[in-house]
Amino acid sequence: MTHDSHARRYEQRKVTPKENRVATSAMIASLAAEGYDTEPAPFGHALVELAKTREDIVGLSADLAKYTDLHIFANAYPDRFYQMGMAEQVLVSAAAGLAREGFTPFATTYAVFASRRAYDFIAMAIAEENLPVKIVCALPGLTTGYGPSHQATEDLAIFRGLPNMTIVDPCDAVDIRQMVPVLADHKGPVYSRLLRGKVPSVLTRYKPDYQFQLGRAQLIREGKDVLMVTSGFMTMRALDAAERLSKDGVDVAVLHNPTIKPLDRATILAEAGRGGRLVVTAENHTIVGGLGEAVATTLLTNGVTPTFRMIGLPDEFLEAGALPTLHDMYGISVDGIVRQIKGWI
Amino acid sequence: MIEESRMAPVSNVSLERRAWNIRRKALLMGEVQGQGYIGQALGIADVLAASYFHAMDYRPADPEWEGRDRFLLSIGHYAIALYAVLMEAGILPEEELETYGMDDSRMPMSGMASYTPGMEITGGSLGHGLGIAVGMAMGLKRKNNNAFVYNLMSDGELGEGSTWEAAMSASHHKLGNLICLVDFNDQQADGKSTEMLSAEPVVPKFEAFGWHAQRVNGNDLAAVVAAFDAARAVTDDRPRVIVFDTTMCKGVPFLEQRDITHFVRVEADEWSKALNVLEEGKPA
Numbered sequence: 001m002t003h004d005s006h007a008r009r010y011e012q013r014k015v016t017p018k019e020n021r022v023a024t025s026a027m028i029a030s031l032a033a034e035g036y037d038t039e040p041a042p043f044g045h046a047l048v049e050l051a052k053t054r055e056d057i058v059g060l061s062a063d064l065a066k067y068t069d070l071h072i073f074a075n076a077y078p079d080r081f082y083q084m085g086m087a088e089q090v091l092v093s094a095a096a097g098l099a100r101e102g103f104t105p106f107a108t109t110y111a112v113f114a115s116r117r118a119y120d121f122i123a124m125a126i127a128e129e130n131l132p133v134k135i136v137c138a139l140p141g142l143t144t145g146y147g148p149s150h151q152a153t154e155d156l157a158i159f160r161g162l163p164n165m166t167i168v169d170p171c172d173a174v175d176i177r178q179m180v181p182v183l184a185d186h187k188g189p190v191y192s193r194l195l196r197g198k199v200p201s202v203l204t205r206y207k208p209d210y211q212f213q214l215g216r217a218q219l220i221r222e223g224k225d226v227l228m229v230t231s232g233f234m235t236m237r238a239l240d241a242a243e244r245l246s247k248d249g250v251d252v253a254v255l256h257n258p259t260i261k262p263l264d265r266a267t268i269l270a271e272a273g274r275g276g277r278l279v280v281t282a283e284n285h286t287i288v289g290g291l292g293e294a295v296a297t298t299l300l301t302n303g304v305t306p307t308f309r310m311i312g313l314p315d316e317f318l319e320a321g322a323l324p325t326l327h328d329m330y331g332i333s334v335d336g337i338v339r340q341i342k343g344w345i
Numbered sequence: 346m347i348e349e350s351r352m353a354p355v356s357n358v359s360l361e362r363r364a365w366n367i368r369r370k371a372l373l374m375g376e377v378q379g380q381g382y383i384g385q386a387l388g389i390a391d392v393l394a395a396s397y398f399h400a401m402d403y404r405p406a407d408p409e410w411e412g413r414d415r416f417l418l419s420i421g422h423y424a425i426a427l428y429a430v431l432m433e434a435g436i437l438p439e440e441e442l443e444t445y446g447m448d449d450s451r452m453p454m455s456g457m458a459s460y461t462p463g464m465e466i467t468g469g470s471l472g473h474g475l476g477i478a479v480g481m482a483m484g485l486k487r488k489n490n491n492a493f494v495y496n497l498m499s500d501g502e503l504g505e506g507s508t509w510e511a512a513m514s515a516s517h518h519k520l521g522n523l524i525c526l527v528d529f530n531d532q533q534a535d536g537k538s539t540e541m542l543s544a545e546p547v548v549p550k551f552e553a554f555g556w557h558a559q560r561v562n563g564n565d566l567a568a569v570v571a572a573f574d575a576a577r578a579v580t581d582d583r584p585r586v587i588v589f590d591t592t593m594c595k596g597v598p599f600l601e602q603r604d605i606t607h608f609v610r611v612e613a614d615e616w617s618k619a620l621n622v623l624e625e626g627k628p629a
């Protein structure tokens with residue numbers, strides 16, 4: 001008697017011939033974006049800056065301070081940092097306790113472990129009480145080739161269902177640096193995705209006066225043929241794809257929407273309602289329950305019905321491998337976006 | 346020389362040599378990628394040699410043979426070490442060594458059941474193995490199958506609540522067919538385990554949870570073998586745990602002496618240097 005759910009699935013795997021093999025980048029620390037400057041550890045440095053004037057800020061991590069850039073804060077304020085060990089449940093429960101005593105905790109781990117392991121503790125100890133705990137998580141969506149154990153492909157869907165939770169999916173170093181004080185000022189709980197290490201600076205190149213605003217989507221690029229509504233690093237990819245498409249005469253607007261919840265319905269409705277453009281959402285997340293479905297619901301329930309398409313990860317456990325290979329394979333690379341949009345227009 | 350003494354001896358290769366072969370294969374895989382959890386692999390090689398060439402029963406050509414002892418790799422990031430022993434045991438073809446960690450390889454960086462023959466579970470989200478081992482041990486008992494379930498976990502996993510739920514469950518359900526192996530290398534991602542969230546004293550904790558518990562030097566092969574023998578010889582139905590104190594990078598002194606971290610960096614030219622150093626200590 002053995003189970004056969006995946007028994008011998010390994011026998012169906014083909015091994016790539018030698019000449020075509022690509023070294024994996026499963027262990028990468030930083031997300032690459034060609035042609036952009038980078039900033040080191042924008043989250044860690046912004047938190048240190050904020051902590052200078054905010055005595056209530058404390059930091060906690062579950063054995064991933066170094067891997068979420070929180071070590072910068074830990075080094076600057078060792079007595080305001082709690083190393084909780086690899087124990088994500090008590091990480092968030094203790095953050096709830098600190099918030100009850102008047103502190104503003106920033107708790108970090110990987111997105112998979114906050115959304116999967118610690119979820120019940122976040123739901124009841126933090127969200128139900130509407131406590132100001134800021135959960136900031138590295139490795140969002142498909143940002144490691146390490147396989148499903150580290151690929152947080154459904155974190156936004158999980159947290160979207162949670163009342164009181166504000167959800168942020170920042171694009172770049174600019175968003176991350178600017179969001180830190182805003183999240184601290186916000187009265188309730190926040191779940192934010194994080195890019196760590198050397199993080200590309202993108203938004204100010206296209207919009208020099210860009211300023212992160214919680215709950216607001218902002219038009220980064222104008223275009224008359226296609227409106228892309230994007231979040232997270234998919235905004236960078238969309239901006240690069242828009243450049244490429246413009247050379248083929250396709251004019252693409254990019255509406256960057258870093259706040260997944262509450263959604264900036266007014267801006268999305270206004271932009272989507274503006275004349276005959278194909279509307280395409282793009283997210284580093286499963287197409288189930290993320291930005292795409294949130295936008296679709298908003299449009300449909302308000303009677304705005306442009307031609308609508310979604311770019312996102314499939315409803316599957318994803319492969320392990322080199323990140324560029326995987327981004328191409330699942331259609332969230334610049335090439336992937338260009339290919340899909342060309343197929344739709 | 347400690348001889349192989351499985352139920353069905355398959356060779357006269359010494360355990361020391363098995364451990365050495367495991368270290369060598371792990372270094373060769375690390376060289377393929379220029380990276381890998383090599384510190385952990387070198388540290389746990391002796392325990393894996395004793396598991397696969399002293400304690401466990403299995404059929405290399407039939408990794409899903411119903412009578413096999415189950416070996417769960419809870420710590421998915423130690424996959425490089427398990428691939429090395431699976432190759433050494435003839436479960437995984439040695440030709441695949443040079444595909445380690447590449448696209449379309451059956452040996453991804455983190456261990457997953459659907460990729461690799463002999464990889465029982467998908468680990469990597471840490472704190473899963475012991476709970477699954479509890480269920481498999483229950484299942485084997487229900488089937489009157491005498492196989493053991495081995496779960497290899499890390500000191501970091503002692504921080505997870507799920508570990509202690511499983512530990513309490515294993516003794517309550519009298520799972521004498523469960524043997525838990527803990528690699529106590531005093532290392533985690535952010536630093537030394539005992540300085541971050543100390544699980545000490547580990548042996549009294551497991552004993553208080555109703556387990557037969559031992560602690561030995563995990564790089565002393567004779568002590569490791571004796572601990573496996575003692576764990577299997579317990580006559581009552583307590584689950585058994587062996588805590589192994591190990592040294593990361595064991596067997597390659599210049600790496601051992603390095604400022605050890607969770608992910609030991611090895612420069613491009615150091616892989617061959619490490620292999621040469623290892624070669625000097627090659628056992629018979």
Ligand SMILES: Cc1ncc(C[n+]2csc(CCOP(=O)(O)OP(=O)(O)O)c2C)c(N)n1
Nearest residue numbers: 063086469470471499500501532533534607
């Ligand atoms: C539930 C969970 N939390 C966090 C991580 C991220 N992580 C990967 S390895 C690791 C260190 C865990 O300690 P241990 O296994 O003892 O590390 P090692 O001895 O290999 O350095 C952490 C925190 C994880 N894989 N799973």
Ligand SMILES: [Mg+2]
Nearest residue numbers: 499500501532
């Ligand atoms: Mg360890």
